[in-house]
Amino acid sequence: xxxxxxxxxxxxxxxxxxxxxxxxxxxxxxxxxxxxxxxxxxxxxxxxxxxxxxxxxxxxxxxxxxxxxxxxxxxxxxxxxxxxxxxxxxxxxxxxxxxxxxxxxxxxxxxxxxxxxxxxxxxxxxxxxxxxxxxxxxxxxxxxxxxxxxxxxxxxxxxxxxxxxxxxxxxxxxxxxxxxxxxxxx
Amino acid sequence: xxxxxxxxxxxxxxxxxxxxxxxxxxxxxxxxxxxxxxxxxxxxxxxxxxxxxxxxxxxxxxxxxxxxxxxxxxxxxxxxxxxxxxxxxxxxxxxxxxxxxxxxxxxxxxxxxxxxxxxxxxxxxxxxxxxxxxxxxxxxxxxxxxxxxxxxxxxxxxxxxxxxxxxxxxxxxxxxxxxxxxxxxx
DNA sequence: TCCTAATCTTGCCATTGACAAGATGTCACT
DNA sequence: AGTGACATCTTGTCAATGGCAAGATTAGGA
Numbered sequence: 258x259x260x261x262x263x264x265x266x267x268x269x270x271x272x273x274x275x276x277x278x279x280x281x282x283x284x285x286x287x288x289x290x291x292x293x294x295x296x297x298x299x300x301x302x303x304x305x306x307x308x309x310x311x312x313x314x315x316x317x318x319x320x321x322x323x324x325x326x327x328x329x330x331x332x333x334x335x336x337x338x339x340x341x342x343x344x345x346x347x348x349x350x351x352x353x354x355x356x357x358x359x360x361x362x363x364x365x366x367x368x369x370x371x372x373x374x375x376x377x378x379x380x381x382x383x384x385x386x387x388x389x390x391x392x393x394x395x396x397x398x399x400x401x402x403x404x405x406x407x408x409x410x411x412x413x414x415x416x417x418x419x420x421x422x423x424x425x426x427x428x429x430x431x432x433x434x435x436x437x438x439x440x441x442x443x
Numbered sequence: 444x445x446x447x448x449x450x451x452x453x454x455x456x457x458x459x460x461x462x463x464x465x466x467x468x469x470x471x472x473x474x475x476x477x478x479x480x481x482x483x484x485x486x487x488x489x490x491x492x493x494x495x496x497x498x499x500x501x502x503x504x505x506x507x508x509x510x511x512x513x514x515x516x517x518x519x520x521x522x523x524x525x526x527x528x529x530x531x532x533x534x535x536x537x538x539x540x541x542x543x544x545x546x547x548x549x550x551x552x553x554x555x556x557x558x559x560x561x562x563x564x565x566x567x568x569x570x571x572x573x574x575x576x577x578x579x580x581x582x583x584x585x586x587x588x589x590x591x592x593x594x595x596x597x598x599x600x601x602x603x604x605x606x607x608x609x610x611x612x613x614x615x616x617x618x619x620x621x622x623x624x625x626x627x628x629x
Numbered sequence: 630t631c632c633t634a635a636t637c638t639t640g641c642c643a644t645t646g647a648c649a650a651g652a653t654g655t656c657a658c659t
Numbered sequence: 660a661g662t663g664a665c666a667t668c669t670t671g672t673c674a675a676t677g678g679c680a681a682g683a684t685t686a687g688g689a
Contacts, residue, residue, distance in 0.1 A: 266667080408623055449637090489679085
């Protein structure tokens with residue numbers, strides 16, 4: 258399948274997405290080079306264009322795939338809001354390349370149908386995950402608590418990835434996230 | 444000062460930083476082009492290199508300046524944790540270009556001395572801003588509540604900028620932020 | 630005044646994204 | 660099996676970019 262001797266790669270689309278994940282882990286999504294992906298996959302520099310059109314097309318596909326994987330990860334938490342939050346942070350850290358693309362609409366086509374569908378699926382799981390959250394002292398807005406939960410998980414994940422958290426937070430994102438998230442979901 | 448007829452620009456460093464803010468607002472920090480900045484400032488394409496070395500150098504200066512401006516904005520909230528959070532979100536939205544660079548260390552030199560100093564100053568104001576936060580039901584870790592507060596403000600700001608929040612949140616970031624942040628600081 | 634250093638310009642090269650045109654393989658249909 | 664249409668991939672090209680080197684111009688102090 259991945260035989261480089263054949264004229265047709267056979268599985269180039271998947272190979273390019275896999276190479277993109279590697280490259281993004283190494284240099285970030287901004288410095289991603291389509292020609293580098295082509296080299297990693299052992300094809301010519303213009304091959305990626307056929308499958309994704311341009312760089313934005315490739316990142317759109319990656320983002321859509323990422324939203325589905327996030328939905329899958331959140332589903333595993335199955336009803337426990339705290340664990341859903343921990344899973345959210347864990348996804349951001351362990352599948353960093355996906356996460357970094359998903360929330361940078363300037364890198365992809367935000368109007369892509371598949372992407373919007375995948376994001377919708379992830380959003381549904383997300384809302385379901387925080388539905389069991391204990392509301393604040395007085396129940397104000399049911400959406401507010403969901404938004405607050407999403408914000409704190411997303412914020413912690415983003416700050417962790419940015420590397421700006423103080424050292425005493427430790428090096429285990431799951432444990433650190435659980436501690437912080439318990440402030441909302443005791 | 445900004446006379447384009449003279450050989451020496453006179454205030455090129457400042458002009459380039461201002462042009463960078465405009466450009467980032469238009470195309471984002473990733474697509475920033477030094478040559479475009481040079482054109483906006485009316486100088487040759489190699490002029491920016493003399494002041495900033497390379498693109499990372501320019502963004503480092505921008506990030507450092509941004510951290511000082513953030514510290515300034517947070518100081519204005521003066522002791523009120525809720526308003527500090529609102530100011531944080533407001534800074535992210537109204538000075539988007541700064542904010543988007545500040546938390547993307549892959550774009551600049553994270554080991555720059557001036558940057559580290561500015562980030563330290565902003566961090567001190569941040570910690571002071573949330574010091575008056577009411578702790579959770581049982582006081583666990585004094586740092587935990589500060590981290591939770593930072594996370595929720597940063598997360599909401601990031602999600603707002605990413606444009607992924609549902610429509611019903613409205614179009615006023617300050618009001619929306621205040622509502623969400625009240626979940627932590629009632 | 631003069632001269633040293635800072636500032637800016639011109640010229641250059643490798644890399645990249647995107648496009649066009651052609652080569653190669655695959656597959657449905659007969 | 661044969662064939663033609665189509666998908667897949669390659670080669671070639673162009674403009675734009677970042678970065679470097681060498682030179683021109685100017686400011687400001689000795």
